[in-house]
Amino acid sequence: MLKPALFxxxxxxxxxxxxxxxxxxxxxxxxxxxxxxEFLVATGEWDTVPxxxxxxxxxxxxxxxxxAANSKLERYTFDPGVIIVKRGDCVVLRIHVVKGSHHNVTIxxxxxxxxxxxxxxxxxxxxxxxAVARSNPNPYEDPARLKDGEFVRGEQIVLKFQANxxxxxxxxxxxxxxxxxxxxxxxxxxxxxxLSGPMVGYVTVLP
Amino acid sequence: MKRFAALASFLAILSLTVALMGGMLAxxxxxxxxxxxxxxxxxxxxxxxxxxxxxxxxxAPAEKAPAPVEEGRAAADKSxxxxxxxxxxxxxxxxxxxxYRLVPDKIRVxxxxxxxxxxxxxxxxxAHNFHIEGPDVDARASKFGPGNTVRLEVTLKEGEYKISxxxxxxxxxxxxxxxxxxxxxxxx
Numbered sequence: 001m002l003k004p005a006l007f008x009x010x011x012x013x014x015x016x017x018x019x020x021x022x023x024x025x026x027x028x029x030x031x032x033x034x035x036x037x038e039f040l041v042a043t044g045e046w047d048t049v050p051x052x053x054x055x056x057x058x059x060x061x062x063x064x065x066x067x068a069a070n071s072k073l074e075r076y077t078f079d080p081g082v083i084i085v086k087r088g089d090c091v092v093l094r095i096h097v098v099k100g101s102h103h104n105v106t107i108x109x110x111x112x113x114x115x116x117x118x119x120x121x122x123x124x125x126x127x128x129x130x131a132v133a134r135s136n137p138n139p140y141e142d143p144a145r146l147k148d149g150e151f152v153r154g155e156q157i158v159l160k161f162q163a164n165x166x167x168x169x170x171x172x173x174x175x176x177x178x179x180x181x182x183x184x185x186x187x188x189x190x191x192x193x194x195l196s197g198p199m200v201g202y203v204t205v206l207p
Numbered sequence: 208m209k210r211f212a213a214l215a216s217f218l219a220i221l222s223l224t225v226a227l228m229g230g231m232l233a234x235x236x237x238x239x240x241x242x243x244x245x246x247x248x249x250x251x252x253x254x255x256x257x258x259x260x261x262x263x264x265x266x267a268p269a270e271k272a273p274a275p276v277e278e279g280r281a282a283a284d285k286s287x288x289x290x291x292x293x294x295x296x297x298x299x300x301x302x303x304x305x306x307y308r309l310v311p312d313k314i315r316v317x318x319x320x321x322x323x324x325x326x327x328x329x330x331x332x333x334a335h336n337f338h339i340e341g342p343d344v345d346a347r348a349s350k351f352g353p354g355n356t357v358r359l360e361v362t363l364k365e366g367e368y369k370i371s372x373x374x375x376x377x378x379x380x381x382x383x384x385x386x387x388x389x390x391x392x393x394x395x
Contacts, residue, residue: 104374106333110334113350115334115336
C-alpha cells in the first residue's frame, strides 16, 4: 500500500503547486516550458467631427464635456483590444504604433509595462533600441524628448510576461488615459482637456 | 511465490491507475477548456484585486497613506516651521507612490546624516519608479509594481533636489516633489 500512497502524495503536491502558481500575477520572466502565445497589436484610432444636418461642423457634447464646433472627437484603441490566454502561457505582445505620435503601455496591478521594452523589427528581432527616456526618433512629431516607457509611430515594442493568475487585466496607455481616484478610466483630465481616450485593452487569463 | 506475484501485479496496476487519475485531474485543474461558471471566475479586474491583496494598505488608503505626512507635520510644528515641508532627520526616508503623487512630496533634510536610504512603496495601481536629481546626483531605482517596496541609497549634499517618477507622463501629472538639504527653513 506504500506505493499508491506515495503516488497520491506526489500528485496532491503537484496539483497544489499548480494551483498556487508563482508569486506575481503576471511575471516578467517566462519559464522555459511555458507555451508561447504571440499576438500582434496595432494602435488604432476612431475619430469624427460631428456635423449639423446641413453639413456644417456643430458644437457637441462628449460624455458631459462641451466641445467646440470643428473639434475632433477621437479615441485611440488597441487592436485587437481583447487578448485571451490560458494560465501558464508565456504571452508575447508585439505592439506597433500606427495611430498616435507616441504611447506607453502598462498593465494594471502588475509591473508589466513598456518601460525598457525592446523595439523590434518586422521579424521580431531586437533593434537595440529600447523604450526609455531619449530624444524622439521622429523629429517631425511632438514631443522632442520621450520619457521612460514611451514609443513612437513606426516603432514596434515587445511586452513579454508569464500569466500566472486568472482574471482580466486592464492594459492601458497612460498618455491617452486619465485615471480617477478609484481607478476609473477617463477620456478627459482634471482640467477637462481631452486625451483622446481612455485607451485600454484587456488581457484575459483563463483559469 | 504465486501470492507474492499476484500482490505485486495488483500493486502495479493500482499505482498505474492512481497515477493516470492523478495526471488527468491535474490536467483538468490546469486547463478546464472553458471558463467556469461566472460565480467561480475571479473578480473582474484582476489587477485591482491583486494589487490590493499584495498591498494591504491599499484597502484603506485614507488611513494609511497620509501617515508620513502627519508625522512630518507634527515634527514640522514642533520646530515652528511655517511652510509645508516635512522635516526628516536623514538616514531613512519613506515615500509612498501612487497615481499621481508622491507622499510626502516636500521633504527637508537637516545636513548631517546624508547617506540616505529611500524606502519607496508603490501604493498605486500601476508600476512606478523613482528618480532623484540635483547637485552631483542623478539616481533612479528600477521600476516596481503595485504593493512592492524598493530601496534606493544615495549620498546627498546641501542643495535642492527634484524627486519624481520618471515613467511616461507621471511626472507631468503630479508625481514629483522637492527635497531640500539645508539647515535653514525655506524662504518665502
